[in-house]
Amino acid sequence: MAAPRTASPRRPPAPRWPRLLLSLLLPLLLPAPSEGLGHSAELAFAVEPSDDVAVPGQPVVLGCKVEGTPPVRITWRKNGVELAESTHSSLLANGSLLIHHFRLERGGSPSDEGDYECVAQNRFGLVVSRKARIQAATMSDFHVHPQATVGEEGGVARFQCQIHGLPKPLITWEKNRVPIDTDNERYTLLPKGVLQITGLRAEDSGVFHCVASNIASVRISHGARLTVSGSGSGAYKEPTILVGPENLTLTVHQTAVLECVATGNPRPIVSWSRLDGRPIGVEGIQVLGTGNLIISDVTVQHSGVYVCAANRPGTRVRRTAQGRLVVQAPAEFVQHPQSISRPAGTTAMFTCQAQGEPPPHVTWLKNGQVLGPGGHVRLKNNNSTLTISGIGPEDEAIYQCVAENSAGSSQASARLTVLWAEGLPGPPRNVQAVSVSSTEVRVSWSEPMVNTKEIIGYVLHIRKAADPPELEYQEAVSKSTFQHLVGDLEPSTAYSFYIKAYTPRGASSASMPTLASTLGEAPAPPPLSVRVLGSSSLQLLWEPWPRLAQHEGGFKLFYRPASKASFTGPILLPGTVSSYNLSRLALSPPCDCRKEDATNQTSTTGIVIGIHIGVTCIIFCVLFLLFGQRGRVLLCKDVENQLSPPQGPRSQRDPGILALNGVGRGERGQLGRGEKCVDAKELEQLFPPAGVVGPPGARPTQDPTTPIRCEETQLSTLPLQGFGPLDRRATEAKTPCIGPVAAPLPLDSGPDLLGEGQVTQLSEAPAAQPAHSGQ
Numbered sequence: 081m082a083a084p085r086t087a088s089p090r091r092p093p094a095p096r097w098p099r100l101l102l103s104l105l106l107p108l109l110l111p112a113p114s115e116g117l118g119h120s121a122e123l124a125f126a127v128e129p130s131d132d133v134a135v136p137g138q139p140v141v142l143g144c145k146v147e148g149t150p151p152v153r154i155t156w157r158k159n160g161v162e163l164a165e166s167t168h169s170s171l172l173a174n175g176s177l178l179i180h181h182f183r184l185e186r187g188g189s190p191s192d193e194g195d196y197e198c199v200a201q202n203r204f205g206l207v208v209s210r211k212a213r214i215q216a217a218t219m220s221d222f223h224v225h226p227q228a229t230v231g232e233e234g235g236v237a238r239f240q241c242q243i244h245g246l247p248k249p250l251i252t253w254e255k256n257r258v259p260i261d262t263d264n265e266r267y268t269l270l271p272k273g274v275l276q277i278t279g280l281r282a283e284d285s286g287v288f289h290c291v292a293s294n295i296a297s298v299r300i301s302h303g304a305r306l307t308v309s310g311s312g313s314g315a316y317k318e319p320t321i322l323v324g325p326e327n328l329t330l331t332v333h334q335t336a337v338l339e340c341v342a343t344g345n346p347r348p349i350v351s352w353s354r355l356d357g358r359p360i361g362v363e364g365i366q367v368l369g370t371g372n373l374i375i376s377d378v379t380v381q382h383s384g385v386y387v388c389a390a391n392r393p394g395t396r397v398r399r400t401a402q403g404r405l406v407v408q409a410p411a412e413f414v415q416h417p418q419s420i421s422r423p424a425g426t427t428a429m430f431t432c433q434a435q436g437e438p439p440p441h442v443t444w445l446k447n448g449q450v451l452g453p454g455g456h457v458r459l460k461n462n463n464s465t466l467t468i469s470g471i472g473p474e475d476e477a478i479y480q481c482v483a484e485n486s487a488g489s490s491q492a493s494a495r496l497t498v499l500w501a502e503g504l505p506g507p508p509r510n511v512q513a514v515s516v517s518s519t520e521v522r523v524s525w526s527e528p529m530v531n532t533k534e535i536i537g538y539v540l541h542i543r544k545a546a547d548p549p550e551l552e553y554q555e556a557v558s559k560s561t562f563q564h565l566v567g568d569l570e571p572s573t574a575y576s577f578y579i580k581a582y583t584p585r586g587a588s589s590a591s592m593p594t595l596a597s598t599l600g601e602a603p604a605p606p607p608l609s610v611r612v613l614g615s616s617s618l619q620l621l622w623e624p625w626p627r628l629a630q631h632e633g634g635f636k637l638f639y640r641p642a643s644k645a646s647f648t649g650p651i652l653l654p655g656t657v658s659s660y661n662l663s664r665l666a667l668s669p670p671c672d673c674r675k676e677d678a679t680n681q682t683s684t685t686g687i688v689i690g691i692h693i694g695v696t697c698i699i700f701c702v703l704f705l706l707f708g709q710r711g712r713v714l715l716c717k718d719v720e721n722q723l724s725p726p727q728g729p730r731s732q733r734d735p736g737i738l739a740l741n742g743v744g745r746g747e748r749g750q751l752g753r754g755e756k757c758v759d760a761k762e763l764e765q766l767f768p769p770a771g772v773v774g775p776p777g778a779r780p781t782q783d784p785t786t787p788i789r790c791e792e793t794q795l796s797t798l799p800l801q802g803f804g805p806l807d808r809r810a811t812e813a814k815t816p817c818i819g820p821v822a823a824p825l826p827l828d829s830g831p832d833l834l835g836e837g838q839v840t841q842l843s844e845a846p847a848a849q850p851a852h853s854g855q
Contacts, residue, residue: 122419122495123148123200123478127176129212131488133247134182134192135295136216144175144198144209157197157208175200184216191216199448205478206447207493217296219245226275226290226304233308236343237277238323241290241301249292254300256286268369270337278370280308319348319390324401330378331487332409338373340401342390349393355385355402375405380437383407410488411440417481417494422471424500425580425587430466432481432492440483440490447477458550467550470580470590471498501585505531508538508579508588513596518571521596524563525579534583535559542566545574545595572600600633617663624658641666 127145134140146152154175156163163169163177170178175198185191193216198209224242231237243249251273253260260267260275268276273292277284285308290301325338342348350371354360364376371390375382383406391398415433422428434440442463444451451466453459458467468475480493506528513523523540537559543552557564569575574597581588606622613619620637637660638649653660 122493123152123202123205123207124493125198125200125207125209128209129177129196129198131213131215133215133217133295134179136184137181140179140182140192140214141172142177142179142196142198142212142214144177144200146175146198146200146207148200148202149204150202152200152202155199155201157199159194160197162199182214182216201447204495205476207478207480208445208448208482208491210482210489210491211484215246217246217294219243219249219292219294219297219299222290222292222299222301224273225302226288228305228307230307230309231277231280233280233282233310235280236322236341237280237284237306237308238341239275239288239290239304239306241273241292243273243290243292243299243301245292245294245296247294249294249299252291252293254289254291257289260288268372270339270368270372271335272337272339274339276341276369276372277306282308284308315345317343317345319344319392319397319399321388321390321399321401324388325373325386325403327404327406329406329408332379332407333377336373336375336378336382336405336407337368338375338386338388338403338405340371340373340388340390342371342388342399344390344392346393348390348399351389351391353387353389355387358384360386378405378407380407380409383437407437408485408487409435409437411436411483411485411490413481413483413490413492416492417466417479419495419497421497421499423586424472424498424504425470425582425589428468428471428475428496430479430481430494430496431464432466432483433464434481434483434490436483436485436487438485438487440485443482443484445480445482448480451479453548453550456549458548460550468496469549469552470587471496472589473498473500499586503531503534504583504586505535505581505588508581508591511577511579511591511594513575513577513594515596515599516565518599518601519569520565520567521569521575521577521598522563522565523577523579523594523596525591526562528581528588531583532581534585535581536584537582539580539582539587540564540566541578541580541590543576544570545576569598571598573598613661613663616665617661618665620660620662622658625655 124147125145126147127143129142129144132140132142142156144154144156146154154171156169156171156177165171168180168183170180172178177196177198179192182192183189184193193214195211195213197211200207200209220243222241222243224240226239226241229237229239239253241251243251251269251271253269253275260269262269266277266279268278270276273290275288275290285306287303287305289303292299292301319342321340321342323339323341325340328336328338330336338352340350340352342350347370352360352367352373360373364378366374366376368374371388373386373388385402385404387400387402389398389400411434413432413434415431417430417432420428420430430444432442432444434442444459444463444466451457456469456471458469459465460467466479466481476496476498478493478495480491482489482491484490508525508528510526511523512525513521516522525538527535538557538561540555540557541552542555543549555564555566566575566577574595576593576595578593579591606625609621611619611621625633633655635653635655635657636650637653638647638651639662640647651660
């Protein structure tokens with residue numbers, strides 16, 4: 081099939097300039113040969129194949145036209161496989177594909193249905209067109225036939241039929257085998273196969289057929305009879321929506337038909353709105369019949385929920401129905417990739433941004449082959465950015481960005497030209513990496529073999545061996561330095577290093593990569609807590625360390641009684657555990673609180689006796705006040721002399737003791753010497769000393785079988801109105817007794833370390849101190 085001929089545009093006559101002037105200006109006006117760098121070198125599609133529906137047995141033409149530096153070779157792919165030359169199809173001179181007789185799969189012959197791509201290639205690279213889906217025209221049987229209907233005069237009748245076909249069938253209606261009059265405003269035909277008749281009359285009665293037709297076939301539905309009865313009673317009827325809008329999913333530029341059929345008496349008024357409150361607009365909007373909303377040339381902005389309302393005239397009585405419209409848009413480019421030229425060893429970057437509904441997926445092709453991340457190729461920002469680092473001659477190609485979603489696909493291409501300057505240095509040699517510490521690695525190398533005079537420096541490329549290439553970073557090094565200490569690294573981590581030499585004209589190719597792992601380091605000790613399980617067992621608890629378990633490290637546990645200096649251990653524990661139980665611990669003998677030093681003993685005794693004196697004074701003063709026995713005033717000073725051991729001059733004793741019973745210094749001097757004081761034995765009977773057992777009135781004796789209590793003892797007093805509070809320090813007594821403990825020992829680095837030179841220290845924590853008290 082010959083391509084249609086087009087007339088060449090008429091050229092205006094050239095001005096008659098002198099030949100000399102023309103010869104001088106022509107080199108300036110005409111573009112210089114670009115050798116593939118100009119626009120003429122780019123391969124681009126002027127025409128791409130589009131989706132189509134073919135009739136079996138009929139010819140099909142898939143359009144393709146390519147621009148670029150000749151010679152250009154054009155081939156076709158079907159479902160990703162190159163089409164072989166055959167008598168069944170031909171390649172036209174302009175690059176289009178002609179299928180002589182479209183066929184379906186029958187008798188073992190393959191079907192021509194599928195996805196087709198036009199492939200163009202020249203010496204600079206290869207490009208692939210968008211995918212065009214070719215399908216055979218079909219027509220199914222009716223799966224919904226119109227149904228017989230009975231209506232009243234002035235009412236509404238509705239017929240519907242449904243059928244599938246490619247391309248979408250055209251639906252028309254016949255009444256009594258005659259096409260209905262489309263000029264009758266009471267007859268409304270909707271594109272989806274619905275016939276509505278409003279304001280029914282007797283002459284509307286008859287048999288209706290649905291007729292569906294496309295390039296594949298014509299089909300006629302079963303007949304459905306419409307019977308129109310006499311006029312209604314004219315009684316009031318609530319507005320009712322017989323049929324509301326359906327949920328629709330369309331592609332941009334199609335037509336949306338939102339149906340709404342309402343009845344009632346009086347006839348209701350049908351109105352439309354959007355559920356989100358946005359205006360429907362007027363452009364491309366029309367109302368068909370008495371309430372059907374038609375939106376032609378839909379866009380993504382038309383997506384939403386549409387509400388049909390049937391209102392009784394003059395009132396607020398209404399009925400509503402709603403349907404959702406989803407409009408999809410095929411992928412289209414907001415930013416195309418641009419062809420670039422870069423020196424060898426540098427980085428090339430292409431950016432491609434596409435939009436559509438649903439959002440399109442972006443893939444990259446290199447000379448027609450899918451390009452994935454890996455090595456020196458990186459894809460970022462949902463594949464919208466392609467980065468190629470350390471480019472070389474093998475990276476020269478045409479790169480395509482393909483954006484695709486359920487509504488369609490688009491492609492855009494760009495070419496990468498690698499500039500390889502003569503005299504560039506070779507790659508650095510003998511690259512070695514040696515671990516210096518847990519955070520440092522020393523990298524050394526030798527200068528390249530050739531062309532080293534123009535080197536202005538080196539660039540060291542660093543990344544974790546387990547990280548993707550896009551997480552690589554660089555550090556610059558002076559040209560006179562052939563080693564570099566890389567710091568701020570993570571312990572026990574493998575790193576990859578390679579180096580490039582740079583000149584004013586470009587970079588060398590990359591050296592061979594080398595790997596090195598940083599040394600391990602002793603981690604900080606985890607917080608340790610201790611729980612008492614019994615009289616001879618403890619449980620040690622600490623936080624789990626996943627990183628330590630990954631490096632096959634572990635713990636060493638040491639413990640000792642608090643009364644001993646030497647530790648027991650080590651107990652080797654894996655890095656996966658976070659607790660350990662110590663059992664069968666030897667108990668320390670009960671402490672003897674009487675062995676406290678003289679200072680503490682004197683201080684404690686003074687506090688206890690002072691408390692007894694104060695309480696005695698308070699009791700007897702209260703008794704005196706209650707019974708009015710003013711003659712038996714308690715001589716607190718004499719009582720104090722009888723009960724208190726010598727603790728210093730009298731002036732150092734607390735004067736507040738006498739003030740507690742309401743007797744000041746002036747009153748104390750008025751007491752007569754002959755007045756009787758309370759006997760000390762009476763006090764002992766009323767208030768036996770702590771730790772003394774025996775019946776009241778008996779001589780206090782110490783029970784030899786009762787050990788002295790070492791636990792804390794708090795003395796509380798009942799506040800008396802009119803008296804000052806006692807000093808808290810005088811009501812507490814503490815005995816610093818300590819039982820058996822389990823204490824971890826911090827570990828130092830040494831030959832007995834666990835797991836690749838790592839040591840875990842269990843930090844010291846206060847152990848439980850069970851008290852030993854008498855029965």
